[in-house]
Structure formats: structure tokens, C-alpha cells
Amino acid sequence: MERADRPTLRALGFKDEEIKALGLWDEAQGASEDLAEAYLRRSKKKDTLSTLREHLRELCRKAKEEKKKIRHVWFEQRSASKAHVRREEFEKATAAIIEEGRSKTLYAWRTDRLSRRGMGAVDRLIDQMEPKGARIVITSEGLDSSLPGMRMVFGILADRAREEAKSIATRTKIGGDAHKKEGKWPGGVAPYGLEVVDGKLRHKESEYPFARNYIAVPLLHGVVPGDIANALNAVGIRTRKGKLWRAQTVIALAQTPSWAGLIPDRERAKDKSGALIDWWYKKAQPLMGADGHPIKCGVGVVTFAEYKQINAKIESRSRPGTTIGDRARGVRKAATLVTNILKCPRCKGPSGNGGANYRCIARVNQGPSVCLGFATQRRRIDDAMAAMWLKHIMSLSPESPTIHQIARDWLSYENPDKEARRQAVMAALDSALGRQLKLNKEFFLGASANMDEATFEDLRRQVAKQIEDLKAELNELGKTADLTPLMNSKALAALWEVAGIEGQRALLKAAVKEIHIIPATGRGDRTPIEKRLKVSWKDTNDPRNIDSALKAVERSKERRKRTQEAPVTEADLKQVLLTEIVSLERAQKERRRTVRQEYEANLNVTS
Numbered sequence: 001m002e003r004a005d006r007p008t009l010r011a012l013g014f015k016d017e018e019i020k021a022l023g024l025w026d027e028a029q030g031a032s033e034d035l036a037e038a039y040l041r042r043s044k045k046k047d048t049l050s051t052l053r054e055h056l057r058e059l060c061r062k063a064k065e066e067k068k069k070i071r072h073v074w075f076e077q078r079s080a081s082k083a084h085v086r087r088e089e090f091e092k093a094t095a096a097i098i099e100e101g102r103s104k105t106l107y108a109w110r111t112d113r114l115s116r117r118g119m120g121a122v123d124r125l126i127d128q129m130e131p132k133g134a135r136i137v138i139t140s141e142g143l144d145s146s147l148p149g150m151r152m153v154f155g156i157l158a159d160r161a162r163e164e165a166k167s168i169a170t171r172t173k174i175g176g177d178a179h180k181k182e183g184k185w186p187g188g189v190a191p192y193g194l195e196v197v198d199g200k201l202r203h204k205e206s207e208y209p210f211a212r213n214y215i216a217v218p219l220l221h222g223v224v225p226g227d228i229a230n231a232l233n234a235v236g237i238r239t240r241k242g243k244l245w246r247a248q249t250v251i252a253l254a255q256t257p258s259w260a261g262l263i264p265d266r267e268r269a270k271d272k273s274g275a276l277i278d279w280w281y282k283k284a285q286p287l288m289g290a291d292g293h294p295i296k297c298g299v300g301v302v303t304f305a306e307y308k309q310i311n312a313k314i315e316s317r318s319r320p321g322t323t324i325g326d327r328a329r330g331v332r333k334a335a336t337l338v339t340n341i342l343k344c345p346r347c348k349g350p351s352g353n354g355g356a357n358y359r360c361i362a363r364v365n366q367g368p369s370v371c372l373g374f375a376t377q378r379r380r381i382d383d384a385m386a387a388m389w390l391k392h393i394m395s396l397s398p399e400s401p402t403i404h405q406i407a408r409d410w411l412s413y414e415n416p417d418k419e420a421r422r423q424a425v426m427a428a429l430d431s432a433l434g435r436q437l438k439l440n441k442e443f444f445l446g447a448s449a450n451m452d453e454a455t456f457e458d459l460r461r462q463v464a465k466q467i468e469d470l471k472a473e474l475n476e477l478g479k480t481a482d483l484t485p486l487m488n489s490k491a492l493a494a495l496w497e498v499a500g501i502e503g504q505r506a507l508l509k510a511a512v513k514e515i516h517i518i519p520a521t522g523r524g525d526r527t528p529i530e531k532r533l534k535v536s537w538k539d540t541n542d543p544r545n546i547d548s549a550l551k552a553v554e555r556s557k558e559r560r561k562r563t564q565e566a567p568v569t570e571a572d573l574k575q576v577l578l579t580e581i582v583s584l585e586r587a588q589k590e591r592r593r594t595v596r597q598e599y600e601a602n603l604n605v606t607s
Helices: 006-011 016-021 049-065 088-098 119-132 150-181 208-220 225-234 247-254 304-317 361-366 378-394 401-414 417-444 453-478 489-498 500-511 543-563 570-606
Strands: 035-042 069-077 105-108 135-138 194-197 200-203 264-270 276-286 351-354 357-360 375-377 512-517 533-537
Touching: 006 016, 006 069, 035 049, 035 088, 049 069, 049 105, 069 088, 088 105, 088 119, 119 135, 119 150, 119 417, 150 417, 208 225, 208 247, 208 304, 225 247, 225 361, 247 304, 247 361, 351 361, 357 361, 357 378, 375 378, 378 489, 378 500, 378 512, 378 533, 417 453, 500 512
Parallel strands: 035 069, 035 105, 105 135
Antiparallel strands: 194 200, 264 276, 351 357, 357 375, 512 533
């Protein structure tokens, strides 16, 4: 059987002969103690594939020394220091060890390849692995988390990796700011119609005529962005990536200072609590120089005067809080139930809120040349989907994955501060671990001559108690909440009635993949809307759910007998009744199928 990571190995540049020589050709078999996960990472493409191949060769040599087989090679190009960056491959590698128990060892080439988020992140990972009998092995630094005293070494190196990331970010920012002050392109992709040559913007011959004549000139004459996008799509002009134009694409282009040959200003983003995060976004204003004038970076599609004129026209038509010309809009509250879930019957794209109707987003943003679109009364669809959702939920067993997902989503929706608290506790834990490391350095390495043993022991106990309490709180925040109150249809039906639009959307998304609507036969089509809606549910009412329902009810009865609780409740009786109805329907279908087969067999014999 072919290994799942073979395409990754080939993409890294390994030939089949070397893959076989490294022992990565056949699927690894054996006990989890004999298997391992290998994790490779690079932040940017500046790390060549040759470097990554050598990293993997070293991991394979280490595995051979320890008589381990590498079960899977996980590779990704992600930052390991930025908190907002999610590392999916790293999560899969650790989940294979901690949650799935497929292996007991995680190989990485160096600590900074594993994580740059400090000793707190690495310490928590070791805490999760130790109860499973698993370990982390760093080949280039000779580290093994299962050996005594290694946790402190991991912490020191992890903290050094985080400081290195901060230093790199500082040097990069200083260099970038210096380049911008000198009028050099700060990096990134030049806007449509322009290209970067020797650090300066200039006209791109293949795009500039269209950018000027089809976008800039119409904007100066007050043509709305939606009509411009439709005109570009109608004559076959596509974006640089070959996609269709949208009204929002035209607006974003017009509001970009670099489209006027200027360097855009940028601002650091903040989280909900107001703390700065490692994320920057470009502002709609150009960067101003010491003389109070915008800093130029070559030529643009429009002049600065034209740029101001175009944006004044867009702002005159803008609506605060919407996508129409409002670059600094906030997050709008939900007003519709199935926006983006409901698909256009013609282009199969998402739908949007059109006031009283649901409308095709492609038709609105890209014009009739892309899709003829549709429009259906919003109230009819919302009411129909509410009824269909309740009917579907009533048919599922208490152990259905959808029921559990709905309960989790609802608890998350009801308690948005839990994640914020978890982040705060993680930050406090990082700080406490840093203080512990510093305290040990000062005492054992003699950095502080004024600290006697009694003072050290007192401070050590205080910090250890803080770390213990923070870890306990972090474990509590990580626990799955009690979903029992939401594990029956009656509770969910009542929940739907009081959830409001935002809550109902959260409940609906947990159960529905997408909704397709059949086009109307004409104006005033009287077909019931329920018959025109084709819903793709995440969890269907199949025999496995029925068996789970029966087992769940039996377990509930047994628990009540053992604990001398009250008799079966109305909710349990209702669930049993629903299960019986479904079983009867199945039996009737089976009888009809048998009768039909016998009838067809008799016809064949007669003929």
C-alpha cells in the first residue's frame, strides 16, 4: 500500500531510489513504540529544498540508530512564532501521537524548527506527551524529552528560539521602514497594471492599458465598480490570477495608494483586548514623508490627484458598516439565516442578502455576463429551513456527531470569553515559566550573590505554585463542557426558538453542508419552497444512528436503575417513540422492496 506522504517526499525532490534507501517507501507497520513522526518546517522559500532534504536524512539516520520506523513525514511552510498562524501539519503530527496513539516519538531537526513560541508552548507539549509514554527528539541538538533534566534544556532553547524570532522581526521591520523612506518598494505583489523593477513601480505593458482605460477612466467619470467589473468580464479581461472581476476587487484596487505610485502606510492589528499582535494591514492612506508629502515609489496607473478624486466619489456612495466603499467597516451582525450556505441554482456559487431576497453574489458583484442569478424571498426560505432543521434534528440519535457538534458550537457561541481567557492563561504560564528559569539560573549559576538557599526555596515554591495553578486552569478550560442538557431534540427545539439569527446560523452550520435551490419555473411560481430546496446534511438518518439511539436509551435506563433516579423522562419516551417510528418505516420499506422483487421475479418467469 502506498504511503500517504509519498507525494510530499517527491515534492521535496527525493527520487524513488533514495526514498527506498531511507526506508520511507513502504507503509510503516509495528507497535506504536517502534513508530515515529517526522516534522519538517520552513518559514519561507529562502530555505532551499536541499536543506530540507538534508534535515530529513538526519532524522532518518537518528530513527535507524534507535531502531524506529518513521510512520509519516509532515512538512509545511509556516511561521512558528506568530500566534495567529495555525500549523495544520504540526497539529496532525502531534495528534497522531497524543490523540490517536499511532506512534510514540516526534522527530524534529532543531528546536526552532519545532516551535518559536517559547518555553510555555514546548512545556505544554511535553506535558501532553509524558502521560502517553511519548517523547520529542531534536537531532541536531541531541535532545530527548524522556531523559531526566531535559525539560529545562528544552525550555532554554525554546525561549532562545522565540527571542531569535523577535530579533529577526525587528531587523526586518527596520530594514523595511528604511527602504520605504527612500521610496523603494516595501515588498509584496504590485497592484494590477504595475510591476516592480529595481525597487520601483512602473507600468506593466500587458495590464496597464486595461487598468487605465477600463478601470481608472470609468472610475473618474463616476461609473460604479459593479458595472466596471461586469464590463471587464464581458469582454474577457481577467484578473492577474485569471479570475473574474468583482465590485469589491475594483474598490480595493482604487483604494490602494500603490496604484497611484505611492508607498502605502500600514498599521499593526490588535486583538479583542487591545493587545498588539503579529499581523499588519495596509491602510487606505499613503505613507507621508518628513516634508509632509506622500512618498513616491515610481509611477502609478493614476496620479495622486486622480487617486483622491476617485476615492472621494466612492466615499460619497459608501455606506458605513457595509462592503460598499467602507474600507474601515466593522463586523456586521448577522441578518440572514442561510447566506453563503444557499447556493445559486445556475453558477452554484454562494448567495447573499439582497434586502427582502436572497440573491446570487456573483450576479451582484460580477454582472449578468458571469451569471444570470436568482432572487427568492428571504422569509420563505428562512421559515422553511427552520422547519427542515428541526425535523432533521428530531430524527438523529443522541450520539449523532451532528448533535455533539451543535452542542459544542452553541456552547462556544454562548461563551466567547472562554477562548480569550485561555489565551490569557497561556500568556501568564509563559511568564511564570520564564521566571522559574531565570530564578534557577540566578541561584545555580551564581548570577545573584545575595540570594541564600532559604530565599531561593521560598521563591521557588511560590513560582511552582503559580505554574501548577495555571496548568490546572488551562486543563479545565481545555475540557469539553457538559453537553448533556443539549442532547435531546426537545432541548434543541426550544434552543432554536430563543437563539436569534446569529445563534440559529451557528446551529444550522453545525448540521448543514450546503443548500441548493431549484430554479423557479417562472414569475409567481407557486411550488412550495420546501420542494425546491435540496439540503446536504452532514449526518444522515441511517441505521447506525438508530442503533446508537437504542443503545443510548438502554444505557440511560441502566444508569437510572443503578443510581435510583427518577423514571424515564418525557424526552426519553419521545426519543424511543421517534426511534420506533423510524424502525417501522425501515421495516415497511424492506417489505415493499421484497414485494417488488418477488413481482419482478414472477414477471421474468412468466415471460
